[in-house]
Amino acid sequence: MSLDPDDTRPAFQQVSSALRADILTGKYAAGEQIPSGPELMRRYEVAKATVARALDVLRDEGLIVTRKGKGSFVRQRTERPVGLRPHLEAAFEGESVTIDFSGFSSETLNGAMTEPLDKVRSGRLTPQKISVRLLLPDTSVHMAVPVLVDELRDDPALRSRAGQLAVTHAGGLKHSVEVLAELGLVQSAKVEIRFFKASALFKLYVINGAEAFFGYYPLRQRKMVVEGEEKEFFDITGKDTTLFHYSASPDESSLGSQYVQQSQRWFDSTWDSIAFQQAEA
CATH class of the missing domain: 1.10.10.10 (Winged helix-like DNA-binding domain superfamily/Winged helix DNA-binding domain)
Known part of the structure; x- marks a missing residue:
């Protein structure tokens, strides 16, 4: 070989x-x-x-x-958290790729997708169908975080900033994926974005309906000038999130299989019920 x-x-x-x-x-x-x-x-x-x-x-x-x-x-799946990128790249080695993500923003996913997408553009990976769904929090309403340290008061400026960051990363990912179909490198490539009225305190990835990654967002207190005013607030720290990996196996009763199945079920049910598309400005 x-x-x-x-x-x-x-x-x-x-x-x-x-x-x-x-x-x-x-x-x-x-x-x-x-x-x-x-x-x-x-x-x-x-x-x-x-x-x-x-x-x-x-x-x-x-x-x-x-x-x-x-x-x-x-390594036993529970021994140590694993990285997302190599699993994404392995998924792109197949003919069809599906990625479902729920979290505060798709920044980590956007970064992890860079190398696999580069390999598709260079012809080293040749999937024919790519489908990505992003489920993000609605920042137009009061959220658990970001929130001011002072009496945990809501701050529309903080929410607006968070929403802009999320939309920017999601938009970048959408362009990077869908341009592959425009260039004729894949048969179809689509990124869908929906929002729901909930605070994102964890992130979830489901890849090809066969693998799930889950992690909690740690919170931190920080200071930042937002719209010309210094604000002290609690915020999530996505880069410090530890992801735990679960993989489906032929044994449908195994922990990995059940975790992936229930994760996919949660995502699908949320996507099809309370999630909505954001009206374009």
Whole structure:
């Protein structure tokens, strides 16, 4: 199983990508040992250093754990949070990609999508259908956060700023995805944005109906000049959110399968009932 000579990526990235796909598709189950270093060298016809770098990548992503004298194993899903980006990239290796997101803004998703979308534009990833749904809070009404420290008073200027940031990131993501169809690189690409009257205190991603990532937004107290006035307020910190990963398996009664199923059910029911499109100015 030698590497693709037409792939311009370094050999260690090709090996890590192949192993990542095997892990995320369940070829190697949680807790299962992956092939040894010498076996991977023979399989991919690469040097020892190449395999070592590939395994380093997977360890950094939280997909495997190496036990001295025993080898490398697929990390149990509950052992440690994992990164979003490699799972998104793996999803783009299929023909159809669906991503559902609910949270304060789509800033993290926008950033994590950059590399997979770049690879679609360069022809290294070739999905044919991309569908993204963004479920964001309605900032036109009173929210739990952002809120002034002083007696937890509502502040329309803070809400307006938060709404503008959310719409900016969502708009950027919408353009980056939908332009792929305009360029003829995919058959269809669509980003839908809806809002609901609730405060976003957590974020949720559901990828291809098979994986779910969930994380709580930590809160922090901060000061900032907004509309010419210094304000002290409580706000969420999206960049500090720890994401926990759940993956569906052939066993529908497993924790991962049930979590993904219920996450998708929550998203769909909210999207189809109390979520609405924001009127354009």
